[in-house]
Amino acid sequence: MTMVDLKERFFELITPPLPNEWEVEENLEKLRPLAPHRQELVLRQIPAIWPVSNSLCYSYLASAGPALECLADQQINDWVSAILDTYEQQGLRAAQHFMADAETNYLCRLRGEAGVELAALPHLQTYAQGVTGQPVRLAPGPEPGTDTETIFLPAKIARFATPEENFLYYKLLLTLQAGLLQIGTYQWEVGRADPLVLAVRATYPTPGTPPALLNLNDFFQLFPNPRRAEDLFTLVEAQRLLVWLAATFPGLWRDGQPLLQQLAEAEADHLPGALNDRMAQLRGLVMGTPASTDRVEAGKTGPSRPAWFPAATSRVEETAARTAALYAQFANSTQPDQAMVPLPWLGRLLPQAAWQVRMRERQQAKDKFIQGLALLLANAPPPTESAPAEPVPPPKGSNDQSATAALVLAPDQKSLEAPEPQTSSPSQNLVTLETLAEELPESLQELGREIIKDLGGIPAEYVSAAQGLAGHGPLALTASPDTSGESLAQPLTYAEWDFRRQGYRRDWCAVHEKILQPVKSSLIETTLAKYRGQVLQLRKQFELLRAGERFVRRQPDGNDFDLDAVIEALSDRRAGRAGSEQLFIRLRRDQRDIAVYFLVDMSSSTEGWINLALKEALILTGTALENLGDRFAIAGFSGMRRTRCDFYRVKDFAEPYNAEVKSRICAIAPREYTRMGPALRHATTLLQKVEARTRLLFVLSDGKPEDYDDYKGKYAIEDTRRALIEAKAVGIHPFCLTIDRQAHDYMAHMYGEVNYIFLDDVRQLPLRMPAIYRNLTT
Amino acid sequence: MAATHELLMEHLIKTEPFYLPQGDELEIARAAYAHGIPLLLKGPTGCGKTRFMHHLAWLLKRPLITISCHDDLSTSDLVGRFLIKGNEAVWVDGPLTMAVRHGAICYLDEVVEARKDTTVVIHPLADDRRELPIEKLGEQLTAPPEFMLAISYNPGYQSVLKDLKPSTRQRFVAIEFTYPPAELESSIVGHEAGVVAELAQSLVRLGSMTRKLKDEGLVEGASTRLLIHAGKLISSGMARRRACRAAIVEPLTDEPELLAALNEMVNSLF
């Protein structure tokens, strides 16, 4: 409908007093892009709204367009009733807010619980790690995207009707972003003398010179309308990405089809933004909007594929070249051209952010490599070695950027390099690992390989910097301290897991080992008396578990003759009968070989009943284990801030369970905070040194881990979980017994479903603990 | 004697076992064999160590005697013992002695599982003496040039305890096995499971995805062996996702979150 038609229709539908024409026109303007039948649908609601409030009606006209993107025709009636309800109950502002986001405010509610939240999908992180093969972080963001380190995904997805579909869409979004990392979109760099760059610059001359090496963003800047270049590149690359997806993850591709189709159909109804014909056609092709080519044919030359887009590209270089070609063709179009609304399942590319990450990684690798190499050189005997002895002079007078740029080039890419007066041929400035040294430690070699992968070689500058550093007397270099020492005086440091960056904070926590001063107390006697009956029973039960080495007699072979059997057999033979041939004794070892570390929470929250119950539990368990012969150690932990994580050793493995140990158990008392991670890590280190077939780390705690500083909430939970995973990775079985008023959702996540028991009645603890231990170890 | 010889001939591998080399391991092994140096194979489970030994034995045309080690394995289990036959005590060679006497290849699989007091009997055999003392017979056997000793272990799990003593490991030429590169592994899976290349590639992709989850708590990813199992289930008609779940995902872990993530990988791939 034209504006005149729209206005006419509007005035037909409303009752006096009649409004200003210009006011009407301004609000009707928003309806113009809609298809005529949808315009009519919107207009038909006016008689219901106008009499209630004119302002509400105008807001309605303004919001209806976007709302229709996600509403089906038959839902408009209901939606308008909901608007009116909101208006009547909460006023104009609330109604306007309600209308502004039909998706979350109306559809989600309609669908009930169909929405899925990123925070509730921890296994998506593991999935991402598997797909990308590198540690990536997932974080909520307004639209999907990645800077190569973090993948951004919407915090919540409720676009589809069922939770399964919404989850699938998460997976699809995530896999596509991971795909960008796999297909090398963000790795692309092009030399300033590359024919493509030269051609583009010849067509669109600008003053200034681009950098020697262009990243994706620099490439877009070569065009008069960089955003259009970006949009074209995105569309072409998206096509390549889909081909990758279909080939690499056919299952997801198949499962995802209905979702992609829904999105494409929604787009066919309402094309976002005004694009010129060609661009719209290209977008339709990529989105798979009903009118365009079947995307499954993406890799092939389909019959309906336009001549200017013969097939998906197969390398990012090709995408760039195609971008330039399309850009040139589209430039002839006289139609207006706006920035494209991002593809719903891809979002905008983030080349600038990716570049920054890459530069940061490059710098980090450089620093680490130089430090490592310097350490090596400083400790090496004076230069008798042949290969690396010759110091390589740093490229003189070159500013940082051009030096890096020159070094970036692999020798066989020399042609890309425009003559740079201040640097010599790049191949001379790159060092290979072999020329560097024969015997680089593995960690340094790996770092070197990473650098070579990135830069094509090790820049000579790195080596000379390391040589410089190594020559400067006593080194200020610190290797990560050895955590195997056992001295009580020296605090040990441990790394801590920061889930926000999916990485460790190195040497973050200092663990101070302390010995608990024994206290005189009658607790042992009173406890044993209190549970007298049960103690006897426990002894019996645990004795049954105890099976050491035993001899089995009358075996066909063994370590020694079974004299009884031999004599019997000999006499049998003398008697003319066939004697037995089972004449040996064999030592059978089915001995228990278990070492367990009990780690006890000594935080202030255990004050009172819990602390008493913990001690009683330890006394009963200790008594039972003494009978059984399993080796055990006990330690308590508490502390304040990462700089003081106290670890109180109560009993070591080698120590007998004697009066001294018992009086140390009595000294277990509530102290400060619960920083679980370092205590777990320290106990893991200690437990690893014990020779035992089964090593168990038994943690007793109450409630959530928490420290005085920012060690709380999700951070603390994730670090604790991590520390437990680390223990498992070295073959230790962690088990957590936690006392709390009620069970919490976080527990299963933090401890792992099968590795914890939750106890809400603290009085049960003393007897439950030995029972749990027995179950765990049989 | 004739009987043992016959027994030994059963261990001779007559048809070439399918083996695709990962690198120069066959050359190294042949060189070691020529100089009478024993072999140490290390690598994760199911990556082809046993298969390699079979192939090597076939190449060298020597019988292969494999002993799977466990912690009840005693010295007599390896060397031999007296048994009473009829009215007299008869000496019976253990597999190691048998291999030494007849110049066979003796392969001790998962050697770290054996107790340390058992492993020491191979020491004199593994250095340039190449001798096997048989205490109970008062005999000192010297190995003929055809004899070869090989041991294997998986350095991946149970770190501190299940490690070889330096005095043991420093007698060997070591070959490190890892999971083969994707293309090679695809051919192996394709051949062993009898599946088409496209499917073998997807299985290998799944395998390599599971091998990157150490940080997420999965200590060992799917071995080539597991991938072959899944391929076999599929080639006998089981649906792909189902087969991967049964043969790969479930054997890997019991952790619910890991299971969920692994299942999603399967769903994406198949």
Ligand SMILES: Nc1ncnc2c1ncn2[C@@H]1O[C@H](COP(=O)(O)OP(=O)(O)OP(=O)(O)O)[C@@H](O)[C@H]1O
């Ligand atoms: N290079 C290879 N060539 C041919 N087949 C291979 C190769 N690597 C692995 N395989 C296949 O993988 C399967 C498992 O390998 P194998 O049994 O040799 O593993 P392993 O290293 O001995 O494992 P474990 O340590 O668990 O005993 C073999 O049955 C074989 O089918």
Ligand SMILES: [Mg+2]
């Ligand atoms: Mg094997």
